[in-house]
Amino acid sequence: MTTPRIAIYPGSFDPLTNGHLDIIRRGAGLFDEIIVAVGDNPSKRNYWFGLEARCELVRSATHGLSNVRVVSFQGLMVEAARTLGATAILRGVRALADFDAEFRNGLANRDLSGMETLFLLADPAHIFVSSSLVKEIASNGGDVTAYVPPEAAKAITARCAEGG
Ligand code: ADP
Numbered sequence: 001m002t003t004p005r006i007a008i009y010p011g012s013f014d015p016l017t018n019g020h021l022d023i024i025r026r027g028a029g030l031f032d033e034i035i036v037a038v039g040d041n042p043s044k045r046n047y048w049f050g051l052e053a054r055c056e057l058v059r060s061a062t063h064g065l066s067n068v069r070v071v072s073f074q075g076l077m078v079e080a081a082r083t084l085g086a087t088a089i090l091r092g093v094r095a096l097a098d099f100d101a102e103f104r105n106g107l108a109n110r111d112l113s114g115m116e117t118l119f120l121l122a123d124p125a126h127i128f129v130s131s132s133l134v135k136e137i138a139s140n141g142g143d144v145t146a147y148v149p150p151e152a153a154k155a156i157t158a159r160c161a162e163g164g
Contacts, residue, residue, distance in 0.1 A: 003087075004032040004033060004085075005031045005032045005033075005087065005088070006031065006032060006033045006034075006035060006084070006085050006086045006087060006088075007027060007030075007031040007033070007034055007035070007086055007087075007088040007089065007090040007118065008034075008035045008037050008077070008080070008081040008084060008086035008088070008089055008090065009023065009024060009027060009034055009035065009036050009037065009089075009090040009091070010037040010038075010039055010073070010077045010080075010081075010089065010091075011036075011037075011038065011039070011041075012038070012039065012040070012041045012044055012047070012054070012131065013036070013038050013054045013057070013058055013131070014044070014047045014048055014049055014054055014131050014135075015048065015049055015054060015057050015131060015134070015148060015152040015155060015156065016054070016057045016058050016061055016131075016148065016149060016152050017126070017129045017130065017131055017134055017147055017148050017152070018126055018129060018146075018147055018148060018149065019092065019094070019122055019123070019126035019127075019129040019130070019147075020058075020092070021061055021062070021149060022092075022122075022123050022125075022126055023090065023091075023092040023120050023122075024036060024058075024062060024065070024068060025065065026120055027090045027120065028065050028067050028068050030118075031067070031088070031090075032067060033067045033068075033069065034065075034067065034068045034069070034090065035068075035069045035070075035071060035084050035086055036058050036062070036068060036069070036070045036071070037071055037072070037073045037077065037080055037081070037084070038051060038054045038055045038058060038070065038071070038072045038073070039051075039072065039073050039074065039077065039080075040074070048135055048156075048159055049155065049159070051072045052072065053155065054072075055070050055071070055072050056151075057149070057151055057152050057155060058070045060149070060151040061149040061151060061152070071084065076112070077089075077109070078109050078112050078113035078115055081113070081115060082113065082115075086115070087115065088115060088116050088117070088118055089106070089109060089115055089116070089117040089118070090117075090118050090120065091105075091106070091117055091118070091119050091120075092119070092120050092121075092122050093119050093120070093121060093122060094122040094126075094127050094128075094130070095122075095127065102117075102119065105117075106119075126147075129147045133147075134147050134148055134156070135156070138156045138157075138159075138160055139160060144156060
């Protein structure tokens, strides 16, 4: 029996967007299993959603994908990846602006663990979509339903109604 090819797709997913979902779907076609690993990025503060809420939004959007699993993690991502049995890291790149940080993180992760990072190019339809842009639009009263899965849109509406 060959070893299953498992990739970890780490991120903050605050909240999941259609851009993330596209990367998950495409990754699920390339690997035996994709583990979406939801974490807290120390350089990003002021999360709108708690860790478990962010996981639940990914779960509800991916329940139809049988080879996608969602976990939360803390600490070093490559340690979580090793524990989970992942042998590759999946990331999405939208533009040159993403590339610099992704390149450095990819090299650091390979240095730390030997694990390769695979980059999927963002679909042009989602290239401008980011969690932070979605939050900015929503907090100014704009409609974000075209950019996020329905459960995430509901959660965003509820968050804004609470006074965000
Ligand atoms: P992080 O805090 O690790 O940057 P994010 O949730 O912002 O987490 O992003 C997780 C991954 O998804 C990153 O690789 C990011 O580049 C990618 N990503 C974010 N938005 C999109 C999008 N619209 N299309 C493709 N990939 C995206």
